[in-house]
Amino acid sequence: MLVLSRRVGERLVIGDDIVVTVIEVRSDGVRLGIDAPREVRVHRAEVLEAVRAANVEAVAADDRTVASLQRLAVPARTVSESAAADPSGTPPANR
Template identity: 75%
Template sequence: MLVLSRRVGERLIIGDNIVITVIDVRSDGVRIGIDAPREVRVTRAEILEAVTQANVEATRSADDDAVEALRALRPPTPPAPAAASGASAPETPAAQSAKPAVTPAKPAAPRR
């Protein structure tokens, strides 16, 4: 880290196009001005940290809610298969209605 002492009105130049100017010095802080191109993002560190933390918390709670919502959608577990005797469990009405209807094939029309 570079540490410099500057007086009001003095500037720092970063690269070719970023200028930092000391605007005011008070007992509780320093006011600076930053002149940079629009494509250069200038963000206060405490704001960036607060936004990052809020995003992490939002993601965590959203994940928990999503997991619970998916668990609520899970269908009930199917009944255990019948013993090896070959008998099958009776189908529930929901299972019967889920089967596609089978229609007999129509005989082909005779050719003339």
């Protein structure tokens, strides 16, 4: 990790096209301005981590949830069941 000291108005250049400027220094934090191309995603780490945690929680399914979803699912008919239901063998779209 690179650690730098910067004063208000001073800049840090990352690569060819990302500029970080110190906007304000307060007792409780620092305000930074970030100038980057639109295709470069810039996120606050704590927000990104909260989104990731929420996504993991959203896809986690306990046994009760899985059982409830299985009761809602309609079983697919097999080819032999379809033929038994319509002895003519004509596909539904052609009847």
